[in-house]
Amino acid sequence: MLMQTPLFIRLAAFLLLFLAKASFAQPPRGPLVVSPQVNADKTVTFRYLAPSAQQVLLNGGQFGSSAVPMAKDTSGIWSVTVGPVKPDIYPYSFQVNGVTVMDPANVAFFPNERFKASLVDVPGDTPLVHALKDVPHGTVSYEYYPSVSGTTGSLVIYTPPGYTKNTSQKYPVFYLISGTTDTEETYFKVGKTNFILDNLIAEGKAKPMIIVMPYGNIAARVAEQTGKPKPADPVVRDDAEAVSRAKAFETDLLTNVIPYVEKNYRTINNRDNRAIGGFSRGGGQTLRAAFGNMDKFAWVCSYSSYLSPQEMDRNFPQIGANSANTNKQFKLLWVSVGSEDFLYKGTLEFMDYLKAKNVNFKSLITDGGHTWMNVKKYLAETAPLLFK
Structure with a gap:
């Protein structure tokens, strides 16, 4: 009498055979x-696996390392160590045989409409304002809303620590706008807005607030x-096309985002509890939206941006013509820029315009250029001033 193999044994044998074949089909790792790799002495080692590459370069000009040659070892890994590097968060990339690529070993990247650089975080010996600390933390959420022309808009929203527990409490709102080619994620993933606010709130320096990005x-x-196809960005910051696009954003903000x-x-729904701020193009959008809607915003923060005197006189003459009312309406008008920023000269002209018109404002000029390292500084300086 022939004995049949039990079903579970046959299935197990089949599975083993399948796994054996699959393992042979996998390419070698x-x-x-x-x-x-951030080292104890604040030097940073970068590595890239490319056994057949002829040349690999490190691009990281914002921390002083642009097109730095990397050396290949016997396993095909290219590497270079740079620094010591001043503690901060920096974008970088590799050039492999002339082609710019991200770091495949790094999950941290710079959200952008175009090339998405990788990010390296060099911590300070004393934690920086954007560092993850042992304090109560807020929540970051992604939201989608009905927007213009039948499209769906996207928001990143920070709610402060305690928001989900204190369900009867309402909060002021800071609308925070990124720059040209940035996305709604940039203030979160590069600017570390959530950690900055967590730390400032924990230290009693900033009021709990909602931040909408x-x-x-x-x-x-x-x-x-x-x-x-995506339209090209305007070349001139205050030409008709740039102003028209800023108006489109303003319309979306007022009619869709805020509602x-x-x-x-x-939220506390009045102008005294609404702030608006932005970096670069977002700074221009901030100034235009605030100057054109003084009944909506009482707190205004321009980071590395400006409006030209010509545009001010053409589109917002009331700001300078009735400076007493402007100073009464705006509880804060902030202007900041880096001394190496390509918008430095225009920003100084904007400050001079405000001074000549007797418009009150606070300013901060730092070193450095048009960078997110500076944006984090500006955010950390202005958040404690809001809603006080």
Whole structure:
């Protein structure tokens, strides 16, 4: 009498055979690559696996290392050590045989409409204001709202520690806008807005607030969601096209974003509890939206941006013509820029215009250029001033 093999034994044998074949089908794994590696002396080692590459360079000009040659070892890993590097968060990339690429060993990247650089965080011996500390933490959420031309807009929203527990408490709102080619994620992933606010609130330096981070490029989003090519960014900061796009953002902010936030979050819905701020293009959008809607915002923060005297006189003459009212309406008008910023000269001219018109403002000029390292400084300086 023939005996049949039990079903579970046959299935187990089949599974073993399948796994054996699958293992042979897998390509060989390369060596483990650790990159970036921040060393105790604040030097940073970068590595890239490319056995067949002829040349690999490190790009990281914002921390002093641009097109630095890397050396290849016997396992095909290219590496270089730079520094010591001043503690901060820096973007970098590699050039592999002339092609710019991200670091595949690093999950941290710079959100951008174009090339997305990798990020390296060099911590300070004393934790920096954007560092993750042992304090109560707020929550970061992604939200989607109905926007212009039938599109869906996207927001990143920070709610402060205690928001989910103190369900009867309402909060002021800071609308924070990123720059050209940045996305709604940039203030979160590069600017570390949530950690900065967590730390300032824990130290009693800033009031608990909601921060809303929208995407500033309405034209690009409409094009993307309607199957059209992304339009080029305006070359001149105050030409008709730039002003028109800023107006489109302003319309979306006032008619879609703010109503959505105030419907879905516990907000204090008046001008004294609304702030607006932005970096670069977002700074220009900030100034235009605030100057054109003084009934909506009482706190205004311009980071590395300005409006020209010509545009001020043409579109916002009331700001200088009735400076007493301007000073009464705005509880804070902040202007900041780096001394090496390509917008430095224009920002100084904007400050001089405000001074000549007797418009009150606070200013901060730092070293450095048009960078997110400076943006974090400006945010850390202005957040404690809001809603006081």
